[in-house]
Amino acid sequence: MIIVHHLNNSRSQRILWLLEELGLDYEIKLYQRDVKTQLAPQSLREIHPLGKAPVITDGDITVAESGAIVEYLVQSYGGPGMQFSPGSQELRDYQYWLHYAEGSLMPFMVMKLIFDTLKTAPMPFFIRPIAKGIANEVMKAYVGPNVKLNLVFVEQYLAQQHGNQSQYFVGEALSGADFQMLFPLEAVVAKGAATRYPHITEYVQHMQQSEAYQRGLKAGGPYDYIVK
Numbered sequence: 138m139i140i141v142h143h144l145n146n147s148r149s150q151r152i153l154w155l156l157e158e159l160g161l162d163y164e165i166k167l168y169q170r171d172v173k174t175q176l177a178p179q180s181l182r183e184i185h186p187l188g189k190a191p192v193i194t195d196g197d198i199t200v201a202e203s204g205a206i207v208e209y210l211v212q213s214y215g216g217p218g219m220q221f222s223p224g225s226q227e228l229r230d231y232q233y234w235l236h237y238a239e240g241s242l243m244p245f246m247v248m249k250l251i252f253d254t255l256k257t258a259p260m261p262f263f264i265r266p267i268a269k270g271i272a273n274e275v276m277k278a279y280v281g282p283n284v285k286l287n288l289v290f291v292e293q294y295l296a297q298q299h300g301n302q303s304q305y306f307v308g309e310a311l312s313g314a315d316f317q318m319l320f321p322l323e324a325v326v327a328k329g330a331a332t333r334y335p336h337i338t339e340y341v342q343h344m345q346q347s348e349a350y351q352r353g354l355k356a357g358g359p360y361d362y363i364v365k
Contacts, residue, residue, distance in 0.1 A: 138162060138163065138164055139161060139162070139163040139194070140163065140164045140165075140166060140193060140194045141156070141163055141164070141165050141191060141192075142168065142181060142184050142185075142190055142191060142193070143165050143167050143190060143191065143357055144168045144169075144170065144177050144190030144191070145168070145169055145357075145358060145359065145360070146359075146360060146361050146362070147170075147177075147190050148190070148191060148320050149190040149191030149203070149357070150320070150354070150357050150360055151191075151203060151207070151317070151319060151320050152191045152193065152203065152206055152207070152210075152316075153165070153354075153357045154316060154319075154349060154350045154353035154354075155210055155211075155353075156210070157350070157352040157353045157356075158311065158347075158349040159210060159214050159215060161210075161214055165356060167357075167358065168180060168181055168190060177189060184199070185201045189201065191203055191206055193206055193209075193210075195209075195213075203239070203317065203320075204235060204238070204239055207235070207316050207317055211312075211313045218310050218311075219310075219312055219313065221307070221308075221312075227308050230306070230307045230308075230314070231307045231312055231313065231314050234307065234314035234317065234318055235314050235317050237318075238314075238317040238318045238321055239317070241287060242291070242318075242321050245280060245283045245284045245287060246321055246325075248280045249280050249281070249284055252275055252276050252280060253276075256269050256273075288330070288334055288337065291337060292335075292336050294306075295336035295337060295340050296336045299339075304340070315344065319341065319344050320362075322337050322341050323341055323364070324362055325337060326338050326364050327362040327363070327364065331364075338364070345363065345364055
């Protein structure tokens with residue numbers, strides 16, 4: 138039995154979706170974020186030293202990092218539709234988007250979240266203007282432009298895919314790249330970027346409407362990144 142160590146409002150939601158898509162039996166061990174810090178509880182460190190979610194156990198195998206989990210599940214249980222021929226352009230595209238999600242897109246989005254939080258974080262009144270000024274400058278000069286650059290890049294790629302009659306990141310069917318890319322794009326749309334990135338919004342809505350996604354959502358509990 139596969140066990141998913143699942144943290145609310147986290148990347149582990151994508152793993153529940155993947156398991157539902159693959160039709161696999163699994164069990165969820167649910168962890169809640171600290172209300173004040175929004176960090177994962179210490180109990181997750183009993184499963185993995187870094188205390189991060191998702192982590193899965195499959196018999197005596199433990200896999201951490203969402204990208205590694207996606208690859209493990211697809212390679213172990215995915216059908217031919219989720220596999221790509223060695224040396225093919227589709228395989229190269231798949232590998233690119235699988236790693237781009239966390240390697241390029243998410244770091245800038247996390248930085249944006251940190252600096253936005255810093256502006257309103259509790260601190261001595263005499264430090265607040267300085268901290269806010271630094272946060273604004275970093276956002277203006279570095280984080281903001283890079284977030285926009287990446288989202289425009291993804292938006293244009295999805296527009297091209299739609300033009301090729303594909304609703305997915307690779308080829309004409311769901312792949313591990315979609316499970317990786319959806320989480321950061323859900324966060325973008327949930328933060329109110331729908332009008333600026335219509336193809337990203339359409340993509341997120343399409344993925345969230347699938348029956349497997351809805352089953353994973355029901356299993357995982359409340360999730361803040363649902364597109365209304």
